[in-house]
Amino acid sequence: MxxxxxxxxxxxxxxxxxxxxxxxxxxxxxxxxxxxxxxxxxxxxxxxxxxxxxxxxxxxxxxxxxxxxxxxxxxxxxxxxxxxxxxxxxxxxxxxxxxxxxxxxxxxxxxxxxxxxxxxxxxxxxxGIMTTPGRTAPDPLLAGRRILVADDEEIIRQTIRDVLTAAGAQADDARDGRQACEMVARNAYDLVISDIKMPHATGYEVFSAARAANPLAQVILITAFGYDPHHSIVKANREGLAAVLFKPFKVKQLLDECRQALSATSRGGKG
Structure with missing residues (x-):
């Protein structure tokens, strides 16, 4: 208050x-x-x-x-x-x-x-990701952009990373919240995609670490069925969260939110 x-x-x-x-x-x-x-x-x-x-x-x-x-x-x-x-x-x-x-x-x-x-x-x-048959085409807005994917479930972060890589992005991944916070502190990411509930750090803590390292960095949080025990979404929304993806989501939704977030970065950032 x-x-x-x-x-x-x-x-x-x-x-x-x-x-x-x-x-x-x-x-x-x-x-x-x-x-x-x-x-x-x-x-x-x-x-x-x-x-x-x-x-x-x-x-x-x-x-x-x-x-x-x-x-x-x-x-x-x-x-x-x-x-x-x-x-x-x-x-x-x-x-x-x-x-x-x-x-x-x-x-x-x-x-x-x-x-x-x-x-x-x-x-x-x-x-939690609905893929579509065929290969993801390279995307001019994602090409060359540095993106971090943070999720404690390996198959989820690999699927998202593979989709982003196919679209032309330089995608890294983190296995938990602590590693995500360490990676955003060392690297200048354009976009961070993070689950809200991971070991060692919440989605909001990852959001805060990303913004502290790069005020223009955009962050998308992912949640299953709208579950947010630590109120990461509410707190991050107040500080310029780019978007929230609710599992299950389609690859098109993921790419659309990434494009919109990175477009905001090109215009000078959100929040």
């Missing part, structure tokens, strides 16, 4: 472990007493429990998404492959029947596209 004259801070405790703090401020001097402290501690315990339940729900939702997508992929892949195989064999037996051959080729092409889409959805359940 601006012009705050007194504050009350209590820990968020979960099973004797402190997982955060609850801070209340007032514009009056000595605004809080012992009863306020006791109430705040009780309220903080409920907040800590609610955050813990939310974390469990996020994990369960992700596991369910992964399991269902995998089951659908397994059920559809076999029949689609059978269609492709049998239609291909039929094409070979259709010499001189151009119309029938053309129809069968359309069936094969449609089945292949459907198979690629099913595989992309199954992959998105693991990475």
């Amino acid at each position: 601006l012009n705050g004259r007194s504050s009350l801070t209590v820990p968020l405790r979960l099973h004797d472990k402190v997982i955060g703090v609850l801070n209340v401020e007032s514009d009056r001097l000595q605004a809080f007493g012992e009863e306020d402290r006791q109430f705040a501690e009780i309220f903080a315990n409920y907040v800590a429990l609610a955050l813990h339940i939310l974390n469990l729900l996020v994990l369960e939702r992700r596991a369910t998404h992964h399991r269902v997508s995998g089951s659908i992929s397994a059920e559809l892949t076999g029949p689609l492959n059978d269609i492709i195989s049998e239609a291909t064999e039929a094409i070979e037996d259709c010499a001189g029947q151009d119309e029938l051959r053309s129809r069968l080729e359309s069936i094969v092409e449609g089945a292949r596209k459907m198979s690629e889409t099913v595989q992309a959805w199954a992959q998105a359940a693991v990475t």
Whole structure:
């Protein structure tokens, strides 16, 4: 609070472990007493429990998404492959029947596209990124730009890095928050893409480190299902956060947000 004259801070405790703090401020001097402290501690315990339940729900939702997508992929892949195989064999037996051959080729092409889409959805359940068949084309706005990708899940950061590299960017990756903070301090990145929840440092701490190293650096934060236990998005938004990507997202969304953020850098920065 601006012009705050007194504050009350209590820990968020979960099973004797402190997982955060609850801070209340007032514009009056000595605004809080012992009863306020006791109430705040009780309220903080409920907040800590609610955050813990939310974390469990996020994990369960992700596991369910992964399991269902995998089951659908397994059920559809076999029949689609059978269609492709049998239609291909039929094409070979259709010499001189151009119309029938053309129809069968359309069936094969449609089945292949459907198979690629099913595989992309199954992959998105693991990475949170919906890829599209084909290769990412070089992009003039991303070409030569230095971008850091920070995520504690290897497959996610590799997928994002590969997409950005294919678009012409110079992409590095960090396996956790601490490494991301160290890397932004050593290198002049144009853009940082960071998960909000990683070991050793939050998305907001990565955002702050990137801005401290380069005030014009743009930062995009990534979150699963809008889960933000440390309020990284709220705090970073106040200080010029470029964008937020909610998993699962498409490669096009990723590239569009990167272009917009880097365009802002070219115009002299945001915030």
